[in-house]
Amino acid sequence: MDSLLVLVCDPAAWAALLTLVVMEIVLGIDNLIFISILSNKLPQAQRARTQRIGILLALVMRLALLGTVAWIAQLTETALTLFGHGFSWRDLILLGGGLFLVWKATSEIRHHVTHADEVSDKASSTVQLTMAAAIGQIILLDMVFSVDSIITAVGMTEHMPIMFVAVIAAVMVMLFAARPLSRFIERNPTVVMLALSFLLVIGMTLIAEGFGSHVPKAYIYAAMAFSAFVEAMNMLVRRAKAKRAAGVAQ
Template sequence: MDYLVALASDPGAWAALATLLVMEVVLGIDNLIFISILTNKLPEAHRARTQRLGIGLALLMRLGLLGTVALIVRLTAPIFTAFEHDFSWRDLILIAGGAFLVWKATTEIHHHVSGEGEGSGSGAAKTSTLTPWSAIGQILVLDLVFSIDSIVTAVGMTEHIPIMFVAVVGAVSVMMFAAGPLSRFIERNPTVVMLALGFLLVIGMTLVAEGFGSHVPKGYIYAAMAFSALVEGLNMLSRRAKKMRALE
């Protein structure tokens, strides 16, 4: 208890918490986009419940991983060398997770381009073979990859486990609150789906590159994503203005 009181009265601890919370929220955007696109393939009656259950289980998994933080840190130790690069378990997890994300994004893009993904709501959900439990499984698989990466980063920012716990709970709470509105926004704006899938494709390739030892500054990735989202937002405003003029 004295340790927690001393931590709560330390300004440096609060600064570390704020920084870590922002980082967890930003890293959670990738996961949230994936969850929104995935659950939109389900019947509308199952979407909110699947999102809450998937994110809730992801929170429990992240907290469990934080309890084994010493083991996760050891995942960065090299286990073999290939192509003049020392691979660790973290590298292999990033490569596998990135490849999964690239495959999933490419598959969804193919569905939309070929017309298989046309439509929204219950009509689109009826043609999907996705079930709520398979969606939850995919959410947990991807969250495992992002969790390990974010925990390794968090350990480099602070040594206090309580701060990591609070940051993770706060970030997942934001995801829980934003999942529904983001899913509805993506469903109402089909062009945003392709943009979001493009984001996931880039993120997947970045994870693979990280696994092979090529560090890509995440600031560049998120700056490009923000610029693309701004351009798409301007296009949406332009289309809406044209529709309003056509109705006059």
């Protein structure tokens, strides 16, 4: 209890908490995009429930991993050596998650390209997932992103209460943002391709990290933000053209 009071009264602890919350929210964007895209392939009645389950599972995994900090630290130690290069368990997890994410993104991009002219519900229903399959895929990526998130948290602060509060705050933000993001992606089909491209980049980044090549996250998210800005401008142009066309028709 005394240690908690010391942290509450320590400005450095508050600064560390704020920094870690922001970092965890940024790292959670990848997770949230994947959950939103995957849940949109489910029937309308199951989407919100699947999103909540996926995000709450992410919270459970992160808190469980925080309870095993000593084990998490061991994940960064070399566990396998191939062709003179050492791989830790974290590297192998990131490699597996990155490969899965690249496969998932490319398969979804291929579907959207080959079915671009099909607008009927029957055409789209052939690729809809079951709720159990969607949650299974979400759990797999939750594990990958959770390991990366917790290792980042452990590297930024040594205070467990700060880690717990930051993780809970970040996941709560994900929980409230999931439904609006899912609806936005559903209403704007061109955004789906952009989001899938983001997942492809994230997957390649995870693979690079797994091979020991550190990719600064700031560069990745700056490129994603710029791409989103360009797409927002395109959406405004399309809406303006639609309004002018409607005015002429009247």
